[in-house]
Amino acid sequence: MIDVSAGLSDSIHKQIDASYYPDGWRRYMARAIKEAFPDKIVMTSGNIRNPQSACEILENQDADLIGMGRQTIADPSWPHKVKTGKIDEIRQCISCNIGCAGHRIGLNRPIRCTVNPDVFYDDFYKKQKVNKKTNVVVIGGGTAGLEAACTASEVGCTTFLIEKEKTLGGLARQISQIPEKTRIAHFPKYLEKGAEKLHDLF
Template identity: 60%
Template sequence: KEKFNKPVITSGNIRNPEVAEKILAEGHADLLAMGRGLIADPEWVNKVRSGREDELRKCISCNIGCAGHRIGINRPVRCTINPEVILGEEAHTSMKVNKPVNVVVIGGGTAGLEAACTAAEVGCTTFLFEAKPYLGGLAREIAKLPAKDRINDFPNYLINRAKKLRNLYIFTNTTATMEAIENLKPDVVVNATGSTPLLPPITGLHDRVDKEDSKVLSIFGLINNIEKFNEMDLEGKKIGVIGGGAVGLDVVEYFAHKGAHVTIVERMPAVGNGMDIITKLDFMTMLKKKEVDVRVETSLLEIKDSSFIVNKDGVDEEISFDYGFVCLGMRAYSPLMASLQENFAGTNVEVVNIGDSVRARRIIEGVEEGRHITDTLKRIGAL
């Protein structure tokens, strides 16, 4: 700008209006460009202009549906947090129920919140049960990791959206029971109870993981103690991570940036399987820069107090650690689903299962399935 005295446009995930204003006010640029931000929320500018900043659906920088789909696998653009990209902009807001409909949603994660908001927006009387004292589910938990804090913006958006819906009743700190569900006389019950860490029957795992004073933790063991780890001097500490998927790599990134010596173990031929190409390349760069010891085609055999026993090509090896993390993915958690199906069998009540409680996946699938509650309403003749 100074050298050529020409108007300058800048870009780079400008998400917050105050940041955009500061860039312009301080003369760093004359115009701002937005790409992913406008995929996430095409109404970003209009919402800011009209003072509706609490309604902004800010990009969470996941790169899954945009760069991952378009560049990585040459498929049409989608968006993790904006199902309207493929379903039609605000398509559901033109729909209204043609009769009174009660919808009960079990689980206040991103999938459950999307389903509840969508149902309420088309006119259903909607009730949402969440066992925890807060909403947001796994997205809220993962956002406690410093590198993942942007994810928090999505549950915040959903919560702000829910607050404006007078026909949506949310009960936190409340475990859904069959009696409570029946008392609400539902026409549709949506199960969205999410997932829990996958902890297979590996010798020593269940005796140690997330136990008091244990050095062996799951991803939740890290998240629930994140303040302690944030304050801890981890320079030179030995960290072992089992599992080279997205969760394991998040753990590696956290400790590698704090100067720890990290070893990651993955039984597949490579880490990062199933990740979008942009995020995977970032992780590969990080692993190399931080000199992470990557062990692929290596299986976990046993967990001891301060070491993992692993095997590669028939040879056992002991990997010692100051803290060890077992990140073998997530598994569906749906304790009520069988009872719901049995209880409402032969009735006119529609029971649907969405998000991670079907199969542990990503936010994008759960949100899409949450929005698809309109398909269920059509199926029962309510739209």
């Protein structure tokens, strides 16, 4: 099998794909290798976040396998969610590099993820319910407020989220308007969708 990747320390934006590279941007390299070595299984990777991109690469026969790094830190359940059709529950990596590359590699500290509050135990917290009636009021519906409100609701609290603006998502929504930062938009969208499913939240 050949894993076709790219990037050295001097081209770090290609080694740890910059957020502005499209999903599967290395597919043309994998295709060239596949054509040169038709008997080998060829894998591609690079900012592949949504299942549609992955399918399109495979259907187009640019590669035989899809590799994902940061996406599986952001949501280790990606394969399971795709298999069971829970596409809108996928927590996409936003390519910020803060918790994984920055925290783990840069600072040599335990790995973190901006969009996944618990990299090690994922959804395990949902099993730990409050054992008495608890009201929670969260002020501010940015990503931190949404995450806090959803978590409180998921563990059994009666939760109220108060936001003065007409839209949720706070700064993340505004920053995602910058062309190089559009991937960030997925995070507030994902949180908002999750909140909508929690009936006692609004």
